[in-house]
Amino acid sequence: MQFTRKGFSDDLLRELYQEIVKPRMIEEKMLILLRQGRVSKWFSGIGQEAIAVGATMALDADEYVMPLHRNLGVFTVRKMPFSKLFLQWQGRKEGFSKGRERSFHFGSNEHHICGMISHLGPQLAIADGIALAHKLRKEDKVSLAFSGDGGTSEGDFHEALNTAAVWGLPVIFLIENNGYGLSTPSNEQFICKQLADKAIGYGMKGITIDGNNLLEVYQAIKEAREYCIKEQKPILVEAMTFRMRGHEEASGTKYVPKELFETWGKKDPVKNFEDFLLQEKVLTPERIAAIRETIQQEIETGLEIGFAAAPVVPDTVEEVADVYQPFTTTSTDLAPLAKSEKKMIQALSDGMRQAMEKHDNLVLMGQDIAEYGGAFKLTEGLVDLFGKSRVRNTPLCESAIVGTALGLSIKGFKSMMEMQFADFVTVGFNQIINNLAKIHYRWGQNADVVIRMPTGGGVGAGPFHSQSNEAWFTHTPGLKVVYPSTPEDAKGLLLASFEDPNPVIFFEHKILYRSISGPVPDDYYTVEIGKARQVQTGEDLSIITYGSGVHWAMDYAAKHPGLSIDILDLRTLLPIDYTAVEASVKRTGKVLLLHEDTLIGGLGGELSAWIAEHCFEYLDAPIVRCASLDTPVPFAIELEQNFLANKRLDEAVAKLTRY
Incomplete structure (x- = not known):
């Protein structure tokens, strides 16, 4: 040598x-x-x-x-x-x-x-x-x-x-x-x-x-x-x-x-x-x-x-507390704010723009998100406002970009990654589950990362562009999982997600991007993560749901005025607002859990178990779950409509009310 x-x-x-x-x-x-x-x-x-x-x-x-x-x-x-x-x-x-x-x-x-x-x-x-x-x-x-x-x-x-x-x-x-x-x-x-x-x-x-x-x-x-x-x-x-x-x-x-x-x-x-x-x-x-x-x-x-050091004495409170970096979001008082009618896609785009203006350390990343504006045009125009250094087109490498987002967080940046479709998250799954979610618990380093997930079916896109995969992430301590159903909530929850120093998986239903609209505050505001929204109160039965399920439930209630239906929009799936869930169960005694995800392993199973364990004395009937078929999402419109949970909603309500 x-x-x-x-x-x-x-x-x-x-x-x-x-x-x-x-x-x-x-x-x-x-x-x-x-x-x-x-x-x-x-x-x-x-x-x-x-x-x-x-x-x-x-x-x-x-x-x-x-x-x-x-x-x-x-x-x-x-x-x-x-x-x-x-x-x-x-x-x-x-x-x-x-x-x-x-x-x-x-x-x-x-x-x-x-x-x-x-x-x-x-x-x-x-x-x-x-x-x-x-x-x-x-x-x-x-x-x-x-x-x-x-x-x-x-x-x-x-x-x-x-x-x-x-x-x-x-x-x-x-x-x-x-x-x-x-x-x-x-x-x-x-x-x-x-x-x-x-x-x-x-x-x-x-x-x-x-x-x-x-x-x-x-x-x-x-x-x-x-x-x-x-x-x-x-x-x-x-x-x-x-x-x-x-x-x-x-x-x-x-x-x-x-x-x-x-x-x-x-x-x-x-x-x-x-x-x-x-x-x-x-x-x-x-x-x-x-x-x-x-x-x-x-x-x-x-x-x-x-x-000489003694073995660790487990402290359950500390163990649970260290999964997330401590942070509390609050909901802005929206009453005095001026509002404009906006589709969900406009509300989300406004939210990203205002977040970029407020947080000069926020970087957006994703396939085709710069000049092209993303697959769904949510980021259109942002590159003109903030430049290509902060609005970055990425190669087709989901895992690397999630890892890059974590690296940015270590250096004090905030970042957003857009999964072109929620289905594509599988190739970045390891980074999310084993790096983002666990890093604060492991050694106190937070992951200030938001991953936007265009999700859901109903658009005839077939098995690889239509999956509802939110339940994969609700099983992972260290993540927060958000799923808005209205334009107002979408913007407020997205802004709250950017403020939260913990990793947030943010689901956006593709069919809701342009199919629904509502009043949205023009200025910057936040909606509290972990807080459900009471859509309407009722006495006969509760429908606890989120995402597209909220609109299915509202449509059903409008078509059946003889039923007094309590509708709870969870909005956040991790953590879940169990206080709101319990209150809804108490009001009606009959519970229908509705989601677009497939039945087996869906969030409805976890909610059902929690309600049975904590609210059994309030129940007047067995809990009913209404979910999509346990099959991949089919392409043909007729097959897809049969696949979706909405197809079986009437049957599920009838089963519950008959009891």
């Missing part, structure tokens, strides 16, 4: 040595503790330390890193106290995640580290969002995201690199190519000669470096950083290395040819660098011993603190 000083000072070389030997010593101690049964699990980065240490040292301290589970050097270079790291690994309250996360699945804004999730690839897009924030603020900064060689096979890798290239984002994508994705060798993962060659397809610069040579890594990342800032472009860096332990200790290394350990053992990044510094007389054996003794003392002290 050839080291080139490139004018590096002795002080820098000594600092680099201290930083690379520290994670090695920590790991060696952790492996002993693992064998003793005093720690539960460990992902070893022994043999790969030069990449994490060199890369992090090459960045400014306030530049974000998205590390993975073999990058202990990132955390130690950023001066995270070993005692607190060990408390984290032991699942103690005093760690970085209050005992809620394992090993390196946590982040710290103080240290400018964004914690990983087990799905690996989604972290790359978060780096896009952070870099976009730097670009919008005209800051000379970069973000850096790690990937393993196996992770380059994931769609998130493609989406993140493509988005960064198209938008010209200063991101360093750093691949640790250690030859194996768990036990699968590289030749079964990809057939290109080098992973850096993948950069060509994105119009990016790509380089391959010796990942075991600390000075080469440090210099290459410093140069990559300068390149990204100067050119305002991303770069792909492939660092060749080898994992000297198993994927994690329990998996072993039997699948690795013995000669590879012999070959790479001679390339040990710590020993080789130490020998070089001794040769250069930058360090002496005595100085090395002193450095190691200081680190050893920190380790032993940290272990004492960690082992």
